[in-house]
Amino acid sequence: MADAQDPAPALAAPAAEAAPRPPLGVALDLELARPDALLCLALLNGLSGQSRARRIALSVTRPSLASAQLADVIAEYYATLPANWGYATIGMPEAGMPAAGMPQGEPASPDPQFAALLARKNLDGAPLYPTRVRRVVDTADSATLLRNLLLAEQDGNAAIVLAGAATNLSRLLDVYGAIAQLRAKVKVLVVAAPEATIASDLRAARHVFSAWPTPIVTVSAELGAALRFPGKVVQSLLAAAPEHPVASAYAALAQMPYDAPTTALAALLHAVSYGVAAAEPGAQEYRLSEPGTLSVLNDGRARFTPGASGAHRYLIADPARAPALLAQYTTLVSEPPVPRPVIKRKPMPPAAVAAAQQPAGPVLAPKAP
């Protein structure tokens, strides 16, 4: 892979890493109309409960307001920010967006199945899935969002999982300074079903596979199709919690029950275990190919050329591990939301409280401006 040159300096000086290293920060860039991408969000919640990973960013790969709204609902369900601390901003591609100040219409790709889901009401007539994403401006340009959020991560302690078009990541490569940041912060990009990534946005895929500055691991659609996630598990989630947003969205995509490929689940699990010691959890789940270079051809096909200097690898499944993997997926996807974090703030010193709460002092000669 060509090592893209970026003359831009890192925007933030490398910080002293005295603080304890938190679990791996994972940025998810997802096509939510894929059931494996939906399940990926639930899997990350399960991994967070085991302190193996945490979600740092969530973006959708198409300019679809309904998709962004669904992402917001799920992000809030699996909240990673303290209450009253704002909410996780959802990223969406810039392309196709109406400019600020222009009429705020629905962006290019509607998702009727999600729109119907989001229109559901509870018994009181209130939205069953309230979302704070009402307009395009309630989302962020994914490239800027990813750049910003990655800056808050310790070096080498982040990973990106892509399941969908590479539009966002391609644009991220063009943001001034981003390549240096990616090289510093991200240990691996894992692409779930590169075939779909290429088909969705050929130009962006070519850009990412040729210019991305970190190792890339691909998980073929074939690997994901060989191990399918049981739809009955999703049904049981719905039975236990009828408003479960991931399960509800999963059910909205096709006639239930259906079994979904596990491509994005494998991508996430591998991202979390990438580079860990052999004895650590997850290190033995999949094998990696020899290194090489994946090229995107003009006709949309991908060609993998082995070579020691290549930064690309692909995932290889061990059929003997399939039952254990499936059990792991089922358990982790079924986990309830990890409790919302709580920020403990220093109490205000009593003297400051007393001073702040005393009655207003004398007015000193008020004057008109």
Place this chain on the structure above:
Amino acid sequence: MPFSRKFLPRRTFLRGAGAALALPWLDAMSPALAAPAKPPVRLAFLYVPNGIDTACWNVEQDGPLDALPRILQPLADFKRDLLQLGNLTHNSGRALLDGAGDHGRSAGSYLTGIQVKKSMVEIRGSVSCDQIVANQIGHLTRFASLELGMDDVRQAGDCDSGYSCAYTNNLAWRSETQPLPPILDPRALFERLFGADGVARSPEERARRARYRSSILDFVRADTQQLQATLGPSDVRKLDEYLSSIRTVERQLEQAERDNAAIDPGMPKPYGVPPDFADHFRLMSDLLTLAFRADLTRVATFLITREGSNRAYREIGISDGHHPLTHHRNDPALIEKVRQINEYHTQQLAGWLAKLRATADGDSNLLDSSMIVYGSGLSDGNHHLHDDLPTLLIGRGGGYFKPGRRITFRKETPMANLHLTLMDRMGVRVEHFGDASGRLTPASLT
């Protein structure tokens, strides 16, 4: 100085003993038969600290400004001059990996767009956007830029969790390591603008001079009379207005100095600093108006109070510090005081805008010729949030912007994108700045 009836150079001064008075734009400065020159565009950043209560600041819907929220109501007369910009963000103000110190970072990043180095000793920022402009066009005016303030100007020590006071107490940065401290003292600013030597004197010397001082207009009287004889009626009127406004400022300064001698504000104050906040603001902003009017500079920053300021606003009956109040923990009584302070600030701003609008500038007025950014480097001062920063872009930038609206950008849109856009309008093209991801969409602003 001999003055010609035919054409008056733009950079003409009325001179006298120890004084050099620049002139406002006069018709005589346009060559005969030439198309009237367009007034230059002026750029100013006005900063208020500790965030602004966004519940009473943000207009609810994009589009024309109709009903204004409480903190903007003092600006009701300027609805058609305001662009309220939503969702601009300073990611560089966030902790990222540097822990506490949001006040230090928010001021340090405000005009630089970068994360400043957390240190009390080894300060490191970046050239601020106003100084990038000043470096490019500063040769056109007597002063490349002006830096104004009304608060603490300590440049050393810990002002926020390990961040040097150099970060909280300055907006403008000439280089990575050289912030430009603001001038607090209106007398010092006056002498900088109109003193011929440009040398700041000691407070004692200035006090001694002030006791025996005649008006600066007396020093330049001979030049003034000679010039008036060469001007047409319209220019004579403009010159009279201009000289009157200088005299008004002089009188305010003298009053401030008398007040300062008579009133103990409870803290050290430079000699000419009025003890009353509104008086101080009015003097500083009047001097800035004069500087813009006489084209002494086209770039200014005004740190109304330093970031993290604990100033009490006894002028409006608030005796507790601004900063502790913003950590209100949702106590309605404390929130109300924060809103009163925010409102008080916009009242002062309204007073300045009225003067800019009343000041002729070519065929228009100074407000139309200007781009004034008013805002804070924090939105929610209670939680130290750095997104959706309260931001007003005021004026038309010489007919470029179409104000009178609220525009909400997408979340996380870098504030530095606004800086790039403003630099463009000042004729300074920069490819990269801070953490900008691009420029604000021109169609949305114009």
